[in-house]
Amino acid sequence: MADAATGTVRVLDLVTGDTATLGAVGPVTDVTTDGRFAYLATGAGTEIVDSGAWTVDHGDHVHYYRAKIRRAGRVEGPGPVRAHSDPAVTALSFGDGSVRLFDREALEDARPGEGRALPGATAPVIPYGEHLVVPGTGAAHDRVEIRDRDGKPVSSPDGTCPEPRGTALTRRGAVLGCADGALLIARTTVRSPPGRSPTARPWRRPSGPSSSVTGPGARPSPPGPDGTRPGSSTSPRGRGSGSRPAPSPP
Structure with missing residues (x-):
């Protein structure tokens, strides 16, 4: 959540109801997400926020992952921004029609860098x-x-x-x-x-x-009776929980 006037950014955990405040990034004009990261367009560029939660869909079940909620860097480029990702690369499409590719692992480490331009692209890339x-x-x-x-x-x-x-x-x-x-x-x-x-x-x-x-989006599994969250929707104690990057779907 971003306050358009003050630029204050907060992340709401829909499972626990807790809110994390990440400070101000400047006036926000547009927000988009790739499922884990939020991209907030401001007049000075695009701020990236790691929501600390994401899922990996394996077809017959879904793994749910957790990590630290934090600001993950800033990239240049006019909004609005459109974002699409897979386990290896994130494609950011900017308001001027340009597209840049970012290494997903570096982004997960809050080191987005400048990205790599994709020539000839004029629309969001998937x-x-x-x-x-x-x-x-x-x-x-x-x-x-x-x-x-x-x-x-x-x-x-x-x-x-x-x-x-x-x-x-x-x-x-x-x-x-x-x-x-x-x-x-x-x-x-x-x-x-x-x-x-x-x-x-x-x-x-x-x-x-x-x-x-x-x-359709994958929904995280709710906490169990003991308060823990399963990492897989097919197992009470799934293998996917933890603060590590999600593996590639098979």
């Missing part, structure tokens, strides 16, 4: 399937490129996405909201071979354009 989904490419800015984590093009799936506007990550894949519907970026098999890039499947809404896309 790390997915050990690749980057890059919409808004091509002469008409309606093509989607699949790139490797170094930013090198791998493929350009069939299907276009004019005026990309909303994104979501689901268990079926990455979904892009487009002016004429939505585009699903997904693997062609349940377990693709290493290095196999995702493909696209269009879905057009009969009622017109899609203004936003949302995906």
